Amino acid sequence: MNRNLDTIKQNLLDQKKELELKLTTLAKEAFSDGQVQDPGDQALLSTMESLRTSLQDSDLEQYKRIVRAIKKFEDGSYGICIDCGNDISEKRLLSFADADRCLACQEEYEDLQTE
Numbered sequence: 001m002n003r004n005l006d007t008i009k010q011n012l013l014d015q016k017k018e019l020e021l022k023l024t025t026l027a028k029e030a031f032s033d034g035q036v037q038d039p040g041d042q043a044l045l046s047t048m049e050s051l052r053t054s055l056q057d058s059d060l061e062q063y064k065r066i067v068r069a070i071k072k073f074e075d076g077s078y079g080i081c082i083d084c085g086n087d088i089s090e091k092r093l094l095s096f097a098d099a100d101r102c103l104a105c106q107e108e109y110e111d112l113q114t115e
């Protein structure tokens, strides 16, 4: 294994902490009920609400990926491509710390998704 893994793990832990804070804030906001009488405001509010929901979903998705990556550190499977079993390049992991696949397998995987 390579020497930058500690840095990558630290990045993941920092990102996890940041997302936890963000998601907690979003959840609190979602539960606070504002007084809305005007139908225009109501429409705006529902737009905001759906925006917030999709934002929260992608944050949640990111959060799950980070948690999974941290777990991989613990069981020693971090940085190994789930498709071909080869090491994922350090360069790729530094940009995408939660990558499951090496670049070649990821490209293949994305091709399959869009077919």
Ligand SMILES: [Zn+2]
Pocket: 081, 082, 083, 084, 085, 086, 101, 102, 103, 104, 105, 106
């Ligand atoms: Zn691969």
